[in-house]
Amino acid sequence: MTVAELICPAGTPASLRTAVDAGADAVYCGFQNATNARNFPGLNFSPDELAASVRYAHEQGTKVLLALNTYPPDGKFDLWKEAADLGARLGIDAYIVADVGVAEYIRQNHPGIRLHLSVQAAASSPEAIRYYVREFAVKRVVLPRILTIPEIREIKSEIPCEIETFIFGNHGLMVEGRCSLTNYATGLSTNMDGVCSPAAEVHYVRDDQENLSTRLGEFTIDRFGAGEKAGYPTICKGRYTTAQRQGGYYAFEEPISLNLARLLPDLIDAGVNAFKIEGRQRSRAYVREVVSSFRYAVDQIRAGNKPDLADLVALTEGQKETQGAFRTKKWR
Amino acid sequence: MTAAPARASRMATLGAVLPMPLFVLQPVLRRIARRITREHAEVFARLGPHTQTGFVIDPVDFPFALFLRPEPQAPDFRAVRRAHLPAHEARISGSFLTLLRLIDADVDGDALFFSRDLVISGNTEAVVSLRNALDDVEGSIAADVAEMFGPLGRIALRKLRQAAHASPPTEG
Structure with a gap:
């Protein structure tokens, strides 16, 4: 059985402390700029806030992962370099990256810090993942939300790194990192x-x-x-009109959230090393409820028990939830 | 619903039928704004340019709304009549108990939006900034405000929390 770390979102220092207190094994967060994929107003961490947050998390035995998971446009690469250097100085435990340039910079300049491959890299084949492992010493890949559990099991058997999968939150299925x-x-x-x-x-x-x-x-x-x-x-x-259907139609995906609470044992059995909860843009109340629910569930499963899972539907988008492609490619 | 939460719930909506002279409220609201400003200065950094934005916070079951311009040096927080709203860029509406749960860090703002218990209009960026700024305040703003009024404030908040949980926002 894998350890199945719980990787939890933190959009603010208060959310980070909430996630840590609720039982996160690791929290992921970003700076207040374009270096991460939740560059929203009023969200994220100043350098001083991240320094204090890393101290708090480490005192409780929780790791801090720094999201540098966007792609530097031409002429702006220094912002990503500075963020990587700052993260190293503040003592973060791993970077989450998507761009090969950012990955290479970190490999060369901060080789002692783990590299995780973001879902934004959309690496979904053993060949792609092995490339990142070979070239940048990536230790973990966050898989896109388009794979079934048997496919995850097969990939795991063919790659020399850890796997992280989303288990709750946004069900964004566009080819991540390539959506325009x-x-x-x-x-x-x-x-x-x-x-x-x-x-x-x-x-x-x-x-x-x-x-x-x-x-x-x-x-x-x-x-x-x-x-x-x-x-x-x-x-x-969004809902659109199409020639094939009457009325508005969710042509890509419905407002719905992923919830894999009932698939956790299967994911662990398939070799998943870490479970990711989406939602850095969400509130402390969301973080507290979702993290504590999944902490309980993972602990129960690891103890050989069947958890009584909390109902999280009130927190889901559109107040609907799905197991998406993890259960079947024909979820819609 | 037990008797105490039912009473608090009725109190929360009492304002909908009782005329209330707003001048009575204004000194209290000014005091609350000064207190939050003094004790939670970190809020303003997260607001960025929206310290100059005018927000209407509208408890729809009250006979009045609230106006907030969160300037660090001179925060403007006052009760206003809906028929005579001051110029504003953003508006946040919901029942009083819904808004209370929000500033009590007891419920997720996005979930309230999904369930349609919270309605926002105007400058969405300003609303998102304010939401994120307030959510980063350690503890509960509602508790801080209640604390200003001593034991009576704490009792009132306890009753209101019970009422809020007895009649939660729409779910599922």
Whole structure:
């Protein structure tokens, strides 16, 4: 049985302490700039905040992983180098990277710190993963959310590194690291600016019948009827008209969250080394509830018990949950 | 619902039917703003440019709304009539108990948005900044405010928390 570390999100220092106190084995976080894929207003860590947070986490035996998981645009690579150097000085335990340049810089300059390959690298084949291991000494790969458990088991048998899978949160299935939908709609890049659906470009319009329209830039991407559960304002969760269907249709994915609570034993059995909870943009209340629920579940499974799993549906997008491709490729 | 939470819940919505002279509230709200400003200066760094943004915070079951301009040196926090709202860039609406749970760090803002218990309009970036700034305040802002009013404040918060949990926002 693998250790199955619990990797938990932290968007602010208070969230980080909440995650640590709730039983995270490791927390992941980022600086207040484009070097990470949750570059949202009011979120993330100043250098001083990260220094204090690393101290707090280490005192409790929790690791801190620094997300540097965006792609430096031409001429701006220094920002990623400085973030990597700063992270090393502050004592972080691992980097989460996607770009080969960032990976190479860290391999050369901070070889004593673990490298994890971000889901943003979209490495889903043994060949791709072995390349990153061979060239950059990557110790762990975060797999895209498009693989079934048998496929994960097969990949595990063919790679010389650890596997981390998402178990809860956003069910974003665009080819991560290569999605340009936000860029098309707003001019800002998810992958280079670190922001999917920038809040400054999001507008909610409610009419007098309480229908809620979500606009991103100049595009209306969804319209929720009165009382209908809502989702994030992302294009991949938008509803569109198509020639093949009547009415609005979730052409890419529905507003829905991943929840693999019931698949944890199968994932451990397949050789997954770490479970990732998505949600650096979420609140302390989310972090406390989700982390403590999965801490309990993982501990019970490791003790040979069947956990009584908490109901987390109230925290899910659209208040719906799925096991997605982990259960079957035909989840929709 | 037990008797105490039911009473608190009724108190929370009492304002919907009782006329209330706002001038009575203003000194209390100013005091709350000064206290939060003094004790949680870190909030302003997270707000960035939105320390100059005007927010309307609208407990829909109250007869008045609140206006907030979170300037570090001179925070403006006051009760306002809905018919005469001051110029503002963002608005956050929900029941009083929903908003209370939010500043009590007891419930997730995104989940409230998904369930439609929380409605936001205007400048979304300002709302997201404010949400993240307040969520980084250690402990509970609601508890800090209650503490200002001593034992009575603590009792009132306890009753309101019970009421909030007895009638939680829409789920599922």
